[in-house]
Amino acid sequence: MTDPASISTPLPPANGVAIHVRSVTKTFGKGESAVQALKGVNFDAREGEMLMVVGPSGCGKTTLLSVIAGTLEFDRGEVEVFRHSLHAMIKREVTVFRGRNIGFIFQSFNLVPTLSVRENVTIPLLINGVKQRIADERSEALLAEVGLKGRGDDRPGNLSGGQQQRVAIARALVHEPRLVICDEPTSALDKDNGQHVMELLASITKGSGRTVVVVTHDSRIFKFADRIAEMEDGRVQRVHASPAEIQESYY
Amino acid sequence: MYRIALKMLFADRAKYIMLVSGLTFAALLMTQQAGVFMGILGWTKGNLKNMRAPIWVVDPKVEQVNEVKPMRDTDVGRVRSVPGVAWAVPMYWGILQARLADGKFKPVQLVGLDGATMVGRPAVMVKGRIEDLRLPNSVVIDELAIKRLSVGRPRPIGVGDTFEINDKEARIVGICESEMSFFGYPYVFTTYDQALGFAPKQRKMLSYILAHPADGLTPAQAAKLIRDATGLGAYTEAEFGKATIMWFFKNTGIPLSFMMTILLGFIVGVAVAGQTFYSFILENLRHFGALKAMGASDRTLMGMVMLQAFAVGMIGYGLGLGLTCLIGAKFLSMGMPPFDLPWQLPAITLVAILFICSFASLLGIRKIRQLEPAIVFRG
Numbered sequence: 199m200t201d202p203a204s205i206s207t208p209l210p211p212a213n214g215v216a217i218h219v220r221s222v223t224k225t226f227g228k229g230e231s232a233v234q235a236l237k238g239v240n241f242d243a244r245e246g247e248m249l250m251v252v253g254p255s256g257c258g259k260t261t262l263l264s265v266i267a268g269t270l271e272f273d274r275g276e277v278e279v280f281r282h283s284l285h286a287m288i289k290r291e292v293t294v295f296r297g298r299n300i301g302f303i304f305q306s307f308n309l310v311p312t313l314s315v316r317e318n319v320t321i322p323l324l325i326n327g328v329k330q331r332i333a334d335e336r337s338e339a340l341l342a343e344v345g346l347k348g349r350g351d352d353r354p355g356n357l358s359g360g361q362q363q364r365v366a367i368a369r370a371l372v373h374e375p376r377l378v379i380c381d382e383p384t385s386a387l388d389k390d391n392g393q394h395v396m397e398l399l400a401s402i403t404k405g406s407g408r409t410v411v412v413v414t415h416d417s418r419i420f421k422f423a424d425r426i427a428e429m430e431d432g433r434v435q436r437v438h439a440s441p442a443e444i445q446e447s448y449y
Numbered sequence: 450m451y452r453i454a455l456k457m458l459f460a461d462r463a464k465y466i467m468l469v470s471g472l473t474f475a476a477l478l479m480t481q482q483a484g485v486f487m488g489i490l491g492w493t494k495g496n497l498k499n500m501r502a503p504i505w506v507v508d509p510k511v512e513q514v515n516e517v518k519p520m521r522d523t524d525v526g527r528v529r530s531v532p533g534v535a536w537a538v539p540m541y542w543g544i545l546q547a548r549l550a551d552g553k554f555k556p557v558q559l560v561g562l563d564g565a566t567m568v569g570r571p572a573v574m575v576k577g578r579i580e581d582l583r584l585p586n587s588v589v590i591d592e593l594a595i596k597r598l599s600v601g602r603p604r605p606i607g608v609g610d611t612f613e614i615n616d617k618e619a620r621i622v623g624i625c626e627s628e629m630s631f632f633g634y635p636y637v638f639t640t641y642d643q644a645l646g647f648a649p650k651q652r653k654m655l656s657y658i659l660a661h662p663a664d665g666l667t668p669a670q671a672a673k674l675i676r677d678a679t680g681l682g683a684y685t686e687a688e689f690g691k692a693t694i695m696w697f698f699k700n701t702g703i704p705l706s707f708m709m710t711i712l713l714g715f716i717v718g719v720a721v722a723g724q725t726f727y728s729f730i731l732e733n734l735r736h737f738g739a740l741k742a743m744g745a746s747d748r749t750l751m752g753m754v755m756l757q758a759f760a761v762g763m764i765g766y767g768l769g770l771g772l773t774c775l776i777g778a779k780f781l782s783m784g785m786p787p788f789d790l791p792w793q794l795p796a797i798t799l800v801a802i803l804f805i806c807s808f809a810s811l812l813g814i815r816k817i818r819q820l821e822p823a824i825v826f827r828g
Contacts, residue, residue: 260826263826264823264826267742267823269741269742269821269822269823269825269826270821270822270823290746293741293744293745293746293747294744294746296742296743296744297743297744297745298744300744302739302742302743302825304739304825304826305826308735308736308739308825310453310457310733310736310739312456312457312460312461313453313456313457313460317453317456321450321453321740321743322743322744324450324453325450325740325743325744325745325749326744330452381825381826
């Protein structure tokens with residue numbers, strides 16, 4: 199059985215780049231109905247930063263996120279995550295890599311409603327072969343860290359939206375991944391809950407060396423980003439060095 | 450992950466109950482109906498079981514044990530003279546009307562045993578002695594006859610009581626156990642000579658000749674010698690039983706009717722379990738997608754789906770089989786309808802349920818294999 203601390207794939211010597219995307223294209227459908235979602239995307243994410251990907255609906259944000267996460271095959275280009283080339287791996291290797299190195303926070307939480315909160319959090323550990331007892335202990339610790347101590351036996355349906363997203367954060371971090379992928383993490387939450395969730399995410403990941411990539415529409419959370427990549431029409435058009443820069447361009 | 454799979458299944462109460470109910474019903478219908486059918490097949494061989502003999506000699510036109518085409522009494526001598534036959538005795542069997550105390554009639558199966566040897570006698574005597582059949586007008590009745598012939602009497606009929614068969618008085622000298630027969634009528638045993646007195650007169654009265662092979666010969670070898678030498682039909686007990694069952698398959702709609710019911714149980718199982726399980730997978734597809742995104746391999750997810758399918762399958766099978774046993778025990782205690790549960794029936798039902806589970810899980814597996822984990826990013 200595996201120790202949760204040793205799940206992540208050993209990294210090559212750090213060069214500061216966590217995600218390296220070059221000339222990535224992705225087209226959905228064929229013939230006249232074909233839609234090119236990514237039109238040669240180039241961008242990098244650094245180790246330990248929180249990078250937000252923003253842009254109008256249909257610009258390819260979610261497709262880019264899926265490609266980086268290895269959940270969607272792309273047509274052309276190169277994607278390296280921690281210097282592992284996703285395009286060179288077979289599907290099974292990508293799945294294993296994803297399970298060990300990536301944590302997910304979804305827009306609609308995607309908690310299994312029939313499982314308890316603790317069981318939901320244990321899932322990434324169980325996928326990686328961690329013993330149930332250790333997984334339970336680690337999940338309880340993470341739940342305490344996100345402010346849900348003692349709620350492990352509850353069903354997700356008994357929690358508020360903000361609490362459910364905190365469970366999702368615990369689940370994304372429980373196996374100590376190097377990369378956390380967040381898809382619109384605040385879109386299902388009100389303003390206050392959205393702020394609390396982002397504060398929590400930032401406080402847990404800051405200084406941990408984890409890279410966090412957040413796709414969002416929510417300009418109120420830009421302030422949590424280290425850098426912001428702005429997408430338009432299937433390409434990353436600009437990368438803003440600071441949240442203030444993009445706040446200015448948005449307003 | 451398998452624990453998670455089971456929790457996902459059990460927590461969805463409505464689907465879980467629907468799945469288990471469907472599979473329980475399928476297992477019950479398949480096993481119980483097959484059990485009743487096996488019981489009927491057993492009843493068709495009632496005469497063979499009650500009047501045990503290694504070789505049965507009958508008219509060559511007879512195809513099964515429940516039909517009688519009488520032979521001449523001299524045929525017993527012909528069989529005895531066949532080399533390879535150790536002994537041969539006559540037997541009468543016929544359905545006659547017994548008159549009850551209240552004047553009504555009930556059919557009984559009258560069996561006339563060879564008076565000297567009592568070959569074909571009941572296996573278990575509950576009361577009295579079989580040898581007392583040699584007394585005038587005496588009969589031994591089975592336990593079913595006590596129920597059937599006691600109508601109109603202040604107390605159940607028993608040893609020492611009399612009743613009429615074909616207007617002739619019969620005195621009960623013993624009670625025996627017997628296996629039920631296809632006709633469902635009670636057995637009344639007497640000697641061959643007295644049976645001819647009870648039965649309406651016909652030109653030929655000999656129903657069966659029971660024979661035994663000489664030392665060194667198998668019943669099949671001796672039966673062949675009898676057939677060759679006399680031109681009569683001669684079967685071993687097993688051959689006659691098989692011929693009887695085959696006759697029922699060929700000449701009655703009973704097997705087809707039962708098979709349709711059993712097939713219906715199977716189809717209902719496939720439809721209910723397949724449809725419900727598929728809908729369970731569809732409802733959880735998003736969660737399976739999330740698991741896939743989080744790194745669960747196709748193999749793990751397939752294992753989870755199969756575990757879920759086979760878990761409900763085994764629970765449904767267990768409940769179905771348990772109910773079958775309860776119903777079967779009740780049937781047996783009532784004496785009818787017939788019921789028999791050889792080990793092959795639960796085994797065949799198990800195979801059918803496993804097939805249903807495989808079918809249901811394949812539907813789910815197909816869906817999950819096609820599932821793109823990126824589905825979880827689509828709002």
